[in-house]
Amino acid sequence: MEDLNFRKGDAKTEVFGSNRMLQPAPVDKIPDGPTTPEIAYQMVKDETFAQTQPRLNLATFVTTYMDDYATKLMNEAININYIDETEYPRIAVMNGKCINIMANLWNSPEKADWKTGALAIGSSEACMLGGVAAWLRWRKRRQAQGKPFDKPNFVISSGFQVVWEKFAQLWQIEMRQVPLTLDKTTLDPEEALKMCDENTICIVPIQGVTWTGLNDDVEALDKAVDAYNAKTGYEVCIHVDAATGGFILPFLNPEVKWDFRLKWVLSISTSGHKFGLVYPGLGWVVWKDKKYLPEVMSFSVNYLGADITQVGLNFSRPAAQILGQYYQFIRLGFQGYKEVQYNSLTIAQYLHDEIAKMAPFVNYAKDVVNPLFIWYMKPEYAKNAKWTLYDLQDKLAQSGWMVPAYTLPNNLENYVVMRIVVRQGFSRDMADMLLGDIKNAIAEFEKLEYPTTTRIAQDKNLPVATKVFNHTGKPQAAKK
Numbered sequence: 001m002e003d004l005n006f007r008k009g010d011a012k013t014e015v016f017g018s019n020r021m022l023q024p025a026p027v028d029k030i031p032d033g034p035t036t037p038e039i040a041y042q043m044v045k046d047e048t049f050a051q052t053q054p055r056l057n058l059a060t061f062v063t064t065y066m067d068d069y070a071t072k073l074m075n076e077a078i079n080i081n082y083i084d085e086t087e088y089p090r091i092a093v094m095n096g097k098c099i100n101i102m103a104n105l106w107n108s109p110e111k112a113d114w115k116t117g118a119l120a121i122g123s124s125e126a127c128m129l130g131g132v133a134a135w136l137r138w139r140k141r142r143q144a145q146g147k148p149f150d151k152p153n154f155v156i157s158s159g160f161q162v163v164w165e166k167f168a169q170l171w172q173i174e175m176r177q178v179p180l181t182l183d184k185t186t187l188d189p190e191e192a193l194k195m196c197d198e199n200t201i202c203i204v205p206i207q208g209v210t211w212t213g214l215n216d217d218v219e220a221l222d223k224a225v226d227a228y229n230a231k232t233g234y235e236v237c238i239h240v241d242a243a244t245g246g247f248i249l250p251f252l253n254p255e256v257k258w259d260f261r262l263k264w265v266l267s268i269s270t271s272g273h274k275f276g277l278v279y280p281g282l283g284w285v286v287w288k289d290k291k292y293l294p295e296v297m298s299f300s301v302n303y304l305g306a307d308i309t310q311v312g313l314n315f316s317r318p319a320a321q322i323l324g325q326y327y328q329f330i331r332l333g334f335q336g337y338k339e340v341q342y343n344s345l346t347i348a349q350y351l352h353d354e355i356a357k358m359a360p361f362v363n364y365a366k367d368v369v370n371p372l373f374i375w376y377m378k379p380e381y382a383k384n385a386k387w388t389l390y391d392l393q394d395k396l397a398q399s400g401w402m403v404p405a406y407t408l409p410n411n412l413e414n415y416v417v418m419r420i421v422v423r424q425g426f427s428r429d430m431a432d433m434l435l436g437d438i439k440n441a442i443a444e445f446e447k448l449e450y451p452t453t454t455r456i457a458q459d460k461n462l463p464v465a466t467k468v469f470n471h472t473g474k475p476q477a478a479k480k
């Protein structure tokens with residue numbers, strides 16, 4: 001007898017023999033009834049099937065590889081809500097341990113058993129918390145002095161990540177941008193201080209600028225801020241956005257002073273799910289001392305005599321990432337992190353050097369200080385090329401690679417570059433495969449008889465098409 005329910009989906013149904021696989025996935029209305037988990041799984045899986053494989057995505061900073069034990073550990077904690085500290089008190093203690101480790105990596109002078117810091121969903125929330133704390137400290141000082149506190153501002157380079165624009169808008173704090181130029185590719189301390197006044201809550205240098213991979217000179221900034229504060233009587237402080245560099249500098253460049261060894265660095269934020277080597281989303285923020293974290297932002301829980309300070313914009317949050325971070329600290333140790341970051345930086349340097357050998361390209365910066373870098377077309381090549389970096393991005397995507405092309409931030413927005421981010425899980429062999437695909441793409445482009453549509457569009461858009469770099473980093477006009 002025919003089983004009329006077979007094609008509707010039951011335990012005996014072949015996934016691709018079901019009626020459900022003949023129907024489109026739901027868009028705006030929940031299906032009338034349930035289906036088997038096998039069919040539901042396949043439908044969701046198929047929708048992402050054609051995407052770039054995560055380890056070939058060289059656009060993202062986010063961790064795309066963890067070992068099997070880390071993945072198993074995190075999967076087993078997927079149903080744990082970190083905020084339920086009464087039910088899962090050891091997770092809170094583990095969180096405190098991670099904060100201690102981060103604080104000590106950044107040379108915290110705090111003597112407390114539990115350092116002052118906070119868990120975040122990512123570096124964006126961590127930046128927000130650091131910024132809010134600086135704002136509240138400034139506001140309290142102004143109130144105590146009987147002065148207005150309605151026009152706060154902060155200073156940052158134009159290479160900021162979008163979270164700082166969100167912070168400015170959401171808290172109504174003026175963001176003053178120090179322009180990046182071809183001569184000054186990182187935050188200029190003197191230019192930053194020219195934008196400061198009595199209403200400045202902090203200056204935000206960046207360790208690992210998203211656009212370029214470069215680091216702001218925090219030590220020089222701290223020295224300049226100290227002189228400025230001594231002269232004016234202000235208390236302009238520094239929050240370091242170390243979303244990338246916070247997990248690179250301590251291991252590869254421990255001699256560089258960018259952290260709590262500096263007088264005016266009062267808080268630092270980083271991303272655990274970038275070079276902290278944990279799946280998203282995870283961020284950390286640490287303060288130099290408990291006195292720099294306004295009381296209105298925090299509350300404490302006491303578990304077996306341990307005071308764990310908790311701060312956050314979000315309430316419920318996954319606990320799995322905390323386990324993942326603590327696992328990585330135990331599994332890798334200082335030497336293991338150093339080796340992983342060294343390999344990533346070395347492969348980035350290798351790609352940087354090999355791309356510089358290709359006829360069409362020149363690198364934006366001489367040195368690779370983080371495992372990422374950008375490059376652009378040589379002017380003498382670009383003026384006659386029938387293709388653009390956007391065409392190269394599209395061509396590489398056909399082989400599964402995601403290598404982004406984009407314009408630089410304000411003041412340099414007419415310049416088109418490409419960027420590679422090297423992360424754990426990207427090997428030398430993969431680098432050679434990428435280089436081979438880039439060379440093959442260039443060979444095809446050089447056979448073009450007519451310009452691509454992207455090239456035509458750039459030629460019509462004169463501000464984009466007529467400004468290119470020369471070898472000294474100065475802009476020059478491209479001849480058509």
